[in-house]
Structures are given as structure tokens and as C-alpha cells.
Amino acid sequence: MPAADGRSEHRDAAPIGVFDSGIGGLTVVRELMRQLPNESIIYFGDTARVPYGPKSPDTVLRYSREIIGFLKGQGVKAVVVACNTATAHALPALQVENDLPIVGVIQPGSRAAARATRSGRVGVIGTQGTINSRAYEKAIASVSPGAKITALPCPLFVPLVEEGWLDTDATRLIAREYLQPMADAEIDTLVLGCTHYPLIKPVIGAVVGRSVRLIDSAEETAAETVAVLRDAGLSHEETDSARYRFIASDAPEQFLRVGQRFLGCTIDRVETVTLG
């Protein structure tokens, strides 16, 4: 017989909530599926209000609160903010306001970069909003105060990835143009500070050269989530029980079509939920 408060009895079987402004956060889901194969996941992509990058911090915080409220209503045991802009503008407030573990995408990549660099010269690339927020610079400096950080926005990378131009002449030309200052700054570590960028990692890697270590925020965020769930006693050990739900706030067909490229596997169904 289930207890009146049945949810807390099987809390470790509850899903992880993951959200992003659109489909980019699916690269984080892909890593979560790889590193936490027993965990169920509910993904919310705010495709009705994408992109968050150019929006004001207040607006991004408001949207993030709405989504966390929705995910908590779905019974999630933890939340991954798989969006750099939302992490930059909203994570501290969300962590204070909610009583469940919330992992962002900026701290894990920043710590990995601080560990990886030998010269202390670290590059960060992201959307205009993420770079303007200086969130990576602050996070890296808090771990590695002497680091010299070169942070640059690369606004065309997201539309190139969404267009599927992952390895074209235009993509390489634009990457060379954007990343030239990174060569000038002699970085030895580059943080991919946007969830879209793992899809063009080969092009970025070829442009910056093999001597530069690339830090993939999606991988690092998934590793952080493993540790957070374990520390909170929320890991789910039962195998073959993982379930995945994908929810978009608009245009689910496009989510389905483009999202599979990000996720690296098939999406059967995308639900639509309107917020705000």
C-alpha cells in the first residue's frame, strides 16, 4: 500500500528534469543517457521563446522559474539547467528558491577548464548573452584566480548547427574568423560554452589545433549530475527502467526533426506544453 506521500517513498525512481531554451540541451541529455543509463529524464525545450541569448536577465529568470515550476509538477527529483544563458542569469536564484538539487552548465565546464590548463590561458566561446554575463570568467577565476581568460561570442554557430551545416566551407570560414583571437591569445584550453557547439567540435578543434584542449560543457555537466545525485542519495540503480519524455513549448515537429541530430538517437514523440 503506498504511503500518503507516495512520491518520496520512491524518490530515486523519479525522473531528472532537464531544460533549455530550445533543442541545444539535448547534447546534455545525450551525455546523461550515456553516464546515467538508469535514470529517467523529462526534457523541456522552450522552443516558443528560443533564443534566450539576446534576452534580458530578468526575462530569462522569469522563464526559468516557470519551467522549474512545471518540472516540479511532473515530480522530478533534480533539475539540470542545460542552457548557458539560463544558468548565467538564473541558477543562483533557482537554487535558493527550490528544495531539490539543481545543476547548471557553467560550473562543471569551468572547473574542468581550470584543471586542464597548463599555461593558465583559457578561452571561452558562447552566445552573446552568455559572454556578456561574464559567468564563465567569474566561475573560472573563482577556481583559478590567476587564469587569463579570453571570452568571445560566436553568434553564427547556433544557426549554423541548427541548419545542419556541421562541416561545410562556410562553417570553417566562420570558425576561423571567430577563433583567430584565441590563437593570438595563445590559449591551451577552450571551453565550448554553448550546448550547440559539441556538434561542430571537429571543426572548432581543427581551427584551434590539437594543442588546445576542448572542454565540452555537456560531458562535464553530466559528470557533475552523477556526483550530485550520488551525494544526495538519489541515484537510481534499477536497470532497464529508464523512460524519456520530450516536451516543447512550440513547433514539436521541428523539435523532432532537428532534435535527433543533437540527441544522437531517435525521438518517438514530442509533447507540447504552453507556459507563461
Next chain:
Amino acid sequence: MPAADGRSEHRDAAPIGVFDSGIGGLTVVRELMRQLPNESIIYFGDTARVPYGPKSPDTVLRYSREIIGFLKGQGVKAVVVACNTATAHALPALQVENDLPIVGVIQPGSRAAARATRSGRVGVIGTQGTINSRAYEKAIASVSPGAKITALPCPLFVPLVEEGWLDTDATRLIAREYLQPMADAEIDTLVLGCTHYPLIKPVIGAVVGRSVRLIDSAEETAAETVAVLRDAGLSHEETDSARYRFIASDAPEQFLRVGQRFLGCTIDRVETVTLG
């Protein structure tokens, strides 16, 4: 002494309302300022919810209704929907629901293309949403039923323009890639079906060649607005009285910075209004 219903007494002095999902519609404002120098204009850029292109028709209609409601509250005498996506998804409903002239950006360019073509082979480029809506194809076919229309989405043009990459190698490379099917289709007329595209008209013109006539929706829409105001007896003849207001739903600094490139002149101030 003003009449109780003072507004209708001087209705011709009331401003024209213009709206777009973001800043692209400022190319239409630029043309309105040139062709209707006596008219005051209130521009609303829905920068909090840009872009409309990937959003569903229902969502775009809902946003458009909110904006028209706001503009009517500001006392506008007519509205120009300076957004191809909003025109495609919302114009017919907006025209039925409101008792003032509403001009869209699709009909004027379509009629101009039907007039301009000799061979009947017309190209249309725009965002994914505009092209998916087939609104230009329907509009051109209604004037010129025998026309053979080649319609292609060019999703990277908007971010290239917003990034200010108006005449770079990457822009030319991407334009050649996108527009090759237009050469194969032997078009003699190409409709720029997105308000951002006039800023890269020289690159587009060079790629398609001088034998192809480019139709600029912004110019044609302003010309249509001249005719509509005149027919409705709403033209304002008094000179030196034009006033311009620019309103954004988010991030007014970015609107100010990038918007001036679209408008072709200085913007003194951008107000912020939140809708929805």
C-alpha cells in the same frame, strides 16, 4: 475646444503603427520615412519573443493580436505588419478583427514580382516559417496564375545580417550555396521575402546576376501604405510634424545598437513595453 471624441477629429495626424518580431521591420520604417515623410510612426519590435519564423501559426497569431491591441491603445490610424511570418500567419484574421487599415508585407512584393517577371519564373527567399506557409506562392499565383515559383528558405541570412556580416566571404559563400537552385530554375525575378534581406541585397544581387530583378518587400510595402492611406483619406499633409517612437519588448540597448543599421539613421531612444 476639443470634441469629446478628439482623436477622430485629427485622425490624419495620428501615427502609423508598425510591428515586427524584432528589428528587421525597421527596413520598412526606413522606406515609410522616405515615401511618407509627413507621417508619424510608432514601431514595436517584439524582441522578447523574436524570432517568429520557427514558431507555430497559432502562437504568431496570438502575439500579433497582442501587439495590435497595444498599438491601437496608442491611437494609431493604420498598422503595417512589417514581418513576413506575422503577415503569413495572422494578416487575414487581423484585417477581419480590426476596424483600421492593416497592410502586410507579402501582397505588395508579390504583386510587384508578378508585374516584373517576363518569363514567369519567379524566385522567393525567406525564413523557414515564411516559406513553409507558402504565402508568397499563393499571393503570386493569385495575380499571375501561370507563374512558376521557386521558394527557398535561407535561415542563415538573418543571423548574418544581425551579426553585421553584410559583405564578407562567408556571406557570399552561404548566398551562393542557398541561391544555386535559383540559377538552375532560370528565374528572372527574385522576391526578398524577409525584412532583413535588403541589407545584403548587393551580395544577393551579385550572386544571382544582373539579369535577375530583385523585389524589395520593404519598398513595395511602403508604396502600398501610401496608396492605402490616400484611399482612406488618412494621409497627413502637414510637414515637419513627423514624430517617431521605437518600442522593444526586451533588450532595448541591443535594439538601439543594431537597429540603426537597419533604419539607416540614428535612434535617440528605445522604450520597453512587456506584452503577454
